[in-house]
Amino acid sequence: MGLRRWVVGRxxxxxxxxxxxxxxxxxxxMAAEQAVAARGWRIAQTPASADVLLVVGEVRGGLDEVVDRLWEALPGPRARADVRTEGDAAAALARAAAVLVDGRGQRADAEQRDAAGAGPGDDTGGHDHDDTGGHDHDDMDMAPDGIPLAEGAEQDRDGLEMDALPVRLGPVLPDWPAGLVIDVVLHGDLVVTAAAAAVGGPEHDPVSEPLPEDTATVAAARCDDVAAVLALAGWEEGARAARSARDVLLARRGDDARATLVDLRHRVEHSRWLRWSLAGTGTVTPERARDLGLAEDVVGDCRDRLLVLITRAEAAARRYGASGLDAPVPDVPAVPLTAVGPLLEGCDLGAARLVVASLGSDLVPDPVPQREAAGA
Structure with missing residues (x-):
């Protein structure tokens, strides 16, 4: 019993x-991720690698089914916790820790899952979360990231044309706007068509509802956007720096965040690896931006837009550091969801996620009349 307690504790x-x-x-x-780090815990990227499912916010608009599928995909011992506000996270994680060490409760959970045919050895749903957000692909071959490879019946193959495969990205993915769903059609690993929509929020509201009128929180969200791009680009050191700037802003230390962002910009600008990996990815021409009703700051490739995101974060941190919580943060042009799908066409899935992240999190369901707004 003592050995078991020691193993469980570790x-x-x-x-x-x-x-x-x-x-x-x-x-x-953002507060919940801070609380996870404060406990010495780590963020999981997939259900199969998770011990705790932490649901942040109000589950609505069809997200309940997605959350249930993710919960079923967690192997035991497992715990679920819910967070509604920034102040809830530490207590929620403490409750989850208590559930994880509750041997009797974990045995009961395992028995219930075995009786339902979804015991710890059942991997159903473990792959489809990564990029499909709940679609079942049990009979398909999987790429390394858990994305199903295109396949079809033999009579559909002519040896020349690739099969088309519909795949859903979202609504739950790491470094992905909350509630965003993109239905894509793949030929091989290339996106040939894509359509974006918002789920899980009130009808006609933005994908991510407006942030509180709190300069530090808005600046932290801008840093969060930067971290998402760097994480998806595979530069985890840079992503940690962006999250560090985010966290010190949430701790109301704007000067420290600004210094971190200035250093991060320098490293991004001079990184040959980032230039090689991001340059030319998701390129948007000025003509394409005008046709899609997008602002000029989306013009360029993912590296260009990453630098725009860093500029936004620096500006917000500077404004907070100079004037405090009530200083207005410069507005950021919203990106209509109708424009997101066309921007992904011709990308592979990995690049598609980078393109989405490089657009930032200011996504809205309806087109924004840029030309009319400019003339108003």
Whole structure:
């Protein structure tokens, strides 16, 4: 019994948390990630690697089914916790830790899952979360990231044309706007068509509901956008720096965040690796931007837009550092969801996620009349 308690204690100290962000809950999600780090826990990227499912915000608009599928995909021992506000995270994680070490409760959970045919050895749903957000692809071959490869019946193959495969990205993915769903059609690993929509929030509201009128929180969200691009680009050191700037802003230390962002910009601008990996990815011409009703700051490739995101974060941090919580933060042009799909056509899935992240999190369901607004 003593050995078992020791093993369980070590496992809890190294727990991994799969964070599900609902629309409108970004400040709470950022606070929850801080609380995870404060406990010495780590963020999980997939259900199969998670011990805790942390649901942040109000589950609505069809997200309940997605959350249930993710919960079923967690192997035991497991725990679920819910966070509604920034102040809830630490207590929610403490409750999850108590559930993880509750041997009797974990045995009951395992028996219930075995009786339902979804025991710890059942991997159903473990792959489809990564980029499909709940679609079942049990009979398909999987690429390394858990994305189904295109396949079809033999009579559909002519040896020349690739098969078309519909895949859903979202609504729950790491470094992905909350509630965003993009239905794509793949030929091989290339996106040939894509259409974006918002789920899980009130009808006609933005994908991510407006942040509180709090300069530090808005500046932290801008840093969060930068971290998402760098994480998806595979530069985890840079992503940690952006999250560090985010966290010190949430701790109301704007000067420290600004210094971190200035250093990060320098490293991004001089990184040959980032130039090689991002340059030319998701290029948007000025003509394409005008046709899609997009602002000029989306013109260029993912590297160009990453630098725009860093500029936004620097400006917000500078404004907070100079004037405090009530200083207005410069507006950021919203990106209509109708424009997101066309921007992904011709990308592979990995590049498509980078393109989405490089657009930032200011996504809205309806087109924004840029020319009319400019003339107003």
């Amino acid at each position: 496992a809890v100290r190294a727990a991994r948390v799969l964070v599900v962000e609902c629309p409108g809950a970004r400040p709470a999600r």
